[in-house]
Amino acid sequence: MTTVTVSHGSDFFGVDVFDAAALRELAQHLPGLLPAAEHPPLTDLLSSAGTGQQHIDAAQADTLAALLHRASTTRGLKKQHSALAARLGIAAATAARTGQSWTWTTETEGEQA
Numbered sequence: 001m002t003t004v005t006v007s008h009g010s011d012f013f014g015v016d017v018f019d020a021a022a023l024r025e026l027a028q029h030l031p032g033l034l035p036a037a038e039h040p041p042l043t044d045l046l047s048s049a050g051t052g053q054q055h056i057d058a059a060q061a062d063t064l065a066a067l068l069h070r071a072s073t074t075r076g077l078k079k080q081h082s083a084l085a086a087r088l089g090i091a092a093a094t095a096a097r098t099g100q101s102w103t104w105t106t107e108t109e110g111e112q113a
Helices: 020-032 040-047 058-072 079-098
Strands: 002-007 015-019 054-056 102-108
Touching: 002 020, 002 079, 015 020, 015 079, 020 040, 020 058, 020 079, 040 058, 054 058, 058 079, 058 102, 079 102
Parallel strands: none
Antiparallel strands: 002 015, 002 102, 054 102
16 A cells, blocks of 8 residues: 655644545546646646655645645535545645645555655
8 A cells, every 4th residue: 555644734743644546536536626727736746646755835835725625615525535635735734834845755555665
């Protein structure tokens, strides 16, 4: 199993860990929920989950936080995807608010990337 550890998360260590496949699945739902001109940076990030480390600067994290918040509150999104988008949005907003890069680190069971 491949997981993605996202900085600025909600646990004691300030990270959240997500299944990379769940992040990629969320990406598939966003084009129908967000305007075509706005969703590509978010869908690109989510679609590449689990392929390596990502560093998103604070300004981009702020933009992604807004998109994730909008997606999480859209009625057409299943509860599991909505919750995932909400957690990601909070982490992105925290990174943006602190002026730090939002980092995504990939780990595959049994090894570290």
